[in-house]
Each structure stands twice: as structure tokens, then as C-alpha cells.
Amino acid sequence: MRVLLCDDHPIYRDGLRTLFDELGVDVVAEAGNGEDAVALASAFEPDIVVMDLSMPGIGGVEATRRILAEHPSMRVLALTMIDDHATVLAALRAGASGYLLKGAGHAEIRTALAAVQLGGVTVSAEVTAGLRAGLRSPHPFPQLTPRERDVLGLMSRGRTNEHIADVLSLSVKTVRNVVSSIFSKLAVSSRAEAVAVARDAGLEGHG
The missing domain is CATH 3.40.50.2300 (Response regulator)
Structure with a gap:
């Protein structure tokens, strides 16, 4: 072997x-x-x-x-x-x-x-x-907060941090912090990998 x-x-x-x-x-x-x-x-x-x-x-x-x-x-x-x-x-x-x-x-x-x-x-x-x-969980990523799931869903639809901030009524800095938290919780090191994991898990984005 x-x-x-x-x-x-x-x-x-x-x-x-x-x-x-x-x-x-x-x-x-x-x-x-x-x-x-x-x-x-x-x-x-x-x-x-x-x-x-x-x-x-x-x-x-x-x-x-x-x-x-x-x-x-x-x-x-x-x-x-x-x-x-x-x-x-x-x-x-x-x-x-x-x-x-x-x-x-x-x-x-x-x-x-x-x-x-x-x-x-x-x-x-x-x-x-x-x-x-x-x-059995209603969410594909139970370790993420609702806000983190929303941000990840929008990321999976190709939205930029600026667009996400506008849709969710957040500052761009807050969105960047949320994205960093998502990376840590999903054990990924890039936006593309986070999106790939989200799509593999069937996470749907919003708006």
C-alpha cells in the first residue's frame, strides 16, 4: 500500500x-x-x-x-x-x-x-x-449563528461584502468580521472554499 x-x-x-x-x-x-x-x-x-x-x-x-x-x-x-x-x-x-x-x-x-x-x-x-x-438539525451548519448563515448564503450566490452589508443592513467591517468567523468555524481559508462547502451542504442563499 x-x-x-x-x-x-x-x-x-x-x-x-x-x-x-x-x-x-x-x-x-x-x-x-x-x-x-x-x-x-x-x-x-x-x-x-x-x-x-x-x-x-x-x-x-x-x-x-x-x-x-x-x-x-x-x-x-x-x-x-x-x-x-x-x-x-x-x-x-x-x-x-x-x-x-x-x-x-x-x-x-x-x-x-x-x-x-x-x-x-x-x-x-x-x-x-x-x-x-x-x-436532524433544521440548518446545514448548526455551528453557525443565524447571521453567519445569512452571510454564507449570500456569499454562495457570489455577493460581495459591500452587497451583503447593504442587504443585511450591516457595516462592511462587520461583514468582514462575520466572514472571518465563518472561515474559522468551517475550517476553510478562502472565500471560494467556504462557498464550495456551503454548496456541497445544500445551503441556499437569500436575495
Whole structure:
């Protein structure tokens, strides 16, 4: 099994590399951001990409989407600290074959790698429980405030901060602060990625 390891925390990558060595998994390359993940996937053509979702640049969800658009037979296993249902759905819709939280034990990671390599889909029990709870919520992003959901909806329709400020009767500075909060809560680093996550989750904008 040849694996590309993508995570922006070198210490965590070191721990995973040690585990993979013990499992007989060949780590062919390591990436610390989304753009490098896409480039290294093309350069090394691993069997599985182990992908953190909260990384600098385009982030893990968009990197997953781009990798699988170019290499449909490649597998992506998300291994992240993010457990909100909207991000889980976004990752799975982007094509990820598995979703584990970083608290997963060695046995769970080993089982997930084997399942993903064989073409299966695996989601950790904690994520499944959170996903069920999230799906019962009337909103696709329960971690966002109503104002943040309104702003995100308008962003998903291509509206500028100035337009959003006018529609919601806010100052442009307030809108910028809300957008920053949305980025933090969705673990994204750009407007385009926030919009992609919103659309994947089916969030509709207003006006």
C-alpha cells in the first residue's frame, strides 16, 4: 500500500509515519497544504491519500475534489479533527472514501486503510453519530449563528461584502468580521472554499 500523507502539523505527520511503518505502509510523500497534496498525488500516484481537511491553501475538501477529478481510481481517507456534519458531507461528496477523527486508535486506522484500499467506504462511529444529530438539525451548519448563515448564503450566490452589508443592513467591517468567523468555524481559508462547502451542504442563499 502506497500512501500520500497530507497534514500541516509535522509532529502529527511524524507519528502517522511511524504507525504506517509499523503497518508496512509505504509513505511515498508528504504534503503540508492543499496545493502540494494535489501536485504530489499526480507526481507519486499513491494508492491512498490520507488527508487532513484543515490545511493552508485550498484546504483538504477542495484538494480531495481536485485529486479525484484527475485520478478517479485513487482513494482518499480524511483524517481530521473536524466532526461537524456539513464538513463530513462535503468531504464525502468531494469523493473521500473514508472519514476518521484524529483521536482514532491504531487498529481503527489500520482497518480504515484496508477498507478504503478495497474500495469500501468507512466512517468512524463518532462521526456517524454526529452526522445523524446534524441531519436532524433544521440548518446545514448548526455551528453557525443565524447571521453567519445569512452571510454564507449570500456569499454562495457570489455577493460581495459591500452587497451583503447593504442587504443585511450591516457595516462592511462587520461583514468582514462575520466572514472571518465563518472561515474559522468551517475550517476553510478562502472565500471560494467556504462557498464550495456551503454548496456541497445544500445551503441556499437569500436575495
